[in-house]
Amino acid sequence: MDGRGEDGAGGVGDVGGEAVKVRRKRMPRAERERQMLDAAVRTFGQRGYRAASMDEIAELAGVSKPLVYLYLNSKEELFTACIRREAAALTRAVRGAVAPGPADRQLWDGLRAFFEHTGRHPDAWAVLHSQARTVGEPFAAEVNALRAELVAFVTALLAAAAREAHQDPSLPDREVAGLAHALVGAAESLAGWANAEPDVSAREAAATLMNFAWAGLGDLMEGRRWSPPS
Amino acid sequence: MDGRGEDGAGGVGDVGGEAVKVRRKRMPRAERERQMLDAAVRTFGQRGYRAASMDEIAELAGVSKPLVYLYLNSKEELFTACIRREAAALTRAVRGAVAPGPADRQLWDGLRAFFEHTGRHPDAWAVLHSQARTVGEPFAAEVNALRAELVAFVTALLAAAAREAHQDPSLPDREVAGLAHALVGAAESLAGWANAEPDVSAREAAATLMNFAWAGLGDLMEGRRWSPPS
Numbered sequence: 001m002d003g004r005g006e007d008g009a010g011g012v013g014d015v016g017g018e019a020v021k022v023r024r025k026r027m028p029r030a031e032r033e034r035q036m037l038d039a040a041v042r043t044f045g046q047r048g049y050r051a052a053s054m055d056e057i058a059e060l061a062g063v064s065k066p067l068v069y070l071y072l073n074s075k076e077e078l079f080t081a082c083i084r085r086e087a088a089a090l091t092r093a094v095r096g097a098v099a100p101g102p103a104d105r106q107l108w109d110g111l112r113a114f115f116e117h118t119g120r121h122p123d124a125w126a127v128l129h130s131q132a133r134t135v136g137e138p139f140a141a142e143v144n145a146l147r148a149e150l151v152a153f154v155t156a157l158l159a160a161a162a163r164e165a166h167q168d169p170s171l172p173d174r175e176v177a178g179l180a181h182a183l184v185g186a187a188e189s190l191a192g193w194a195n196a197e198p199d200v201s202a203r204e205a206a207a208t209l210m211n212f213a214w215a216g217l218g219d220l221m222e223g224r225r226w227s228p229p230s
Numbered sequence: 231m232d233g234r235g236e237d238g239a240g241g242v243g244d245v246g247g248e249a250v251k252v253r254r255k256r257m258p259r260a261e262r263e264r265q266m267l268d269a270a271v272r273t274f275g276q277r278g279y280r281a282a283s284m285d286e287i288a289e290l291a292g293v294s295k296p297l298v299y300l301y302l303n304s305k306e307e308l309f310t311a312c313i314r315r316e317a318a319a320l321t322r323a324v325r326g327a328v329a330p331g332p333a334d335r336q337l338w339d340g341l342r343a344f345f346e347h348t349g350r351h352p353d354a355w356a357v358l359h360s361q362a363r364t365v366g367e368p369f370a371a372e373v374n375a376l377r378a379e380l381v382a383f384v385t386a387l388l389a390a391a392a393r394e395a396h397q398d399p400s401l402p403d404r405e406v407a408g409l410a411h412a413l414v415g416a417a418e419s420l421a422g423w424a425n426a427e428p429d430v431s432a433r434e435a436a437a438t439l440m441n442f443a444w445a446g447l448g449d450l451m452e453g454r455r456w457s458p459p460s
Contacts, residue, residue, distance in 0.1 A: 140360075174430070175441075177427075178423060178434075178435065179441075181420050181423040182438065182443075183442070185419020185420065186411075188415055188419070189412060189414060189415020190408060190412050193407070193411040194408075197407075204408075205408065207456075207458070208408040208412065211405075211409075211446060211450050212413070212443060212447060213412075213446050215445050215448075215449040215456055216441060216443050216445040217442060217446070218445075224445070226437075226441050226444045226445055228338055228437070228440075
């Protein structure tokens with residue numbers, strides 16, 4: 001998927017030119033690396049970063065531990081590679097689901113994709129949402145970059161919807177940014193809830209959030225505000 | 231505020247009976263401990279757990295470093311004491327602001343109290359929301375307890391509002407729990423945004439979230455659902 005070749009060029013860890021010439025090279029490098037990352041995401045997501053061992057990850061991936069180090073360098077770099085891959089997969093899933101159209105349709109499609117992805121990959125979501133923040137600063141920064149990208153995407157979506165609704169006075173940029181933060185925070189929180197509760201489907205989680213948010217956002221787009229009690 | 235006496239009974243760190251008899255005892259123990267915690271919250275909130283030094287905290291509190299260790303035992307216990315104190319202060323602020331009344335009024339009062347408190351105590355909020363999760367597991371668990379308490383409070387509020395609206399079919403418990411998770415996640419996310427943006431007032435943050443959420447929740451309470459596009 002990320003098109004890395006057998007020669008190791010552009011690999012996640014810089015393993016050095018000649019070190020790549022390992023003996024049993026039946027499988028392309030990209031494929032082997034994918035297996036290691038799959039095993040790592042599963043192990044980190046289920047056990048947590050600190051408790052997860054490189055032995056366990058290597059065994060689950062069906063490779064030797066030295067080979068994991070050869071490809072990914074260290075536990076830290078392996079974890080970083082997991083975060084980056086899973087963050088990219090999540091944003092790709094959400095962006096890919098949203099086509100031009102009415103704002104509520106876009107939001108609904110985006111939310112369903114978000115909850116489908118987080119529900120189908122609970123270990124990846126645990127790595128991104130819980131593990132990466134709990135472990136420490138450099139990893140938290142990686143996840144904040146993902147969060148900033150999702151917020152920017154939602155901000156652009158809401159700003160376009162507000163412009164489309166041609167309100168005057170229009171929804172100020174600052175409020176749109178605030179609304180995007182609220183929506184992303186709500187979605188993150190609900191994803192954790194949906195994965196912890198038995199039998200909450202992606203559709204149900206997305207519908208809960210649409211019911212929570214859309215009528216509110218929808219009113220706002222049309223210029224109808226909630227007003228504080230006197 | 232927490233009524234600990236000079237004798238150290240019930241103190242945060244178990245410092246042992248005789249160790250408490252320090253020389254310069256002009257100030258009651260509770261007062262001195264409060265000063266240490268104030269200094270610790272400020273330092274942890276601004277520098278992060280790892281970068282913060284006990285020297286710095288002692289200096290800011292105007293006491294010797296041994297005295298900080300005597301009272302709070304270790305950096306870990308000091309940090310835990312900060313989390314517990316600030317979590318209790320935040321839930322107290324929110325609960326104290328909500329009086330019986332219509333659901334939107336309760337929500338508005340609770341949200342204003344939440345954003346006023348997090349805005350007035352940005353270091354405390356950084357400790358609770360960012361630092362505690364970033365540092366590691368035992369601290370993250372402390373913060374999850376706070377989160378669970380806020381979610382339970384909001385769940386009870388929404389469930390009462392839904393019952394009051396006498397809808398049939400009523401809002402299922404599970405959906406109410408989902409909505410509460412969405413609201414708490416949105417509020418957490420907005421508090422970070424409001425503290426990072428210049429000049430976002432507590433009232434503005436609370437109004438943004440009410441506009442985002444209430445018309446949506448309000449419609450739901452009355453049995454009007456958002457429906458997916460066909």
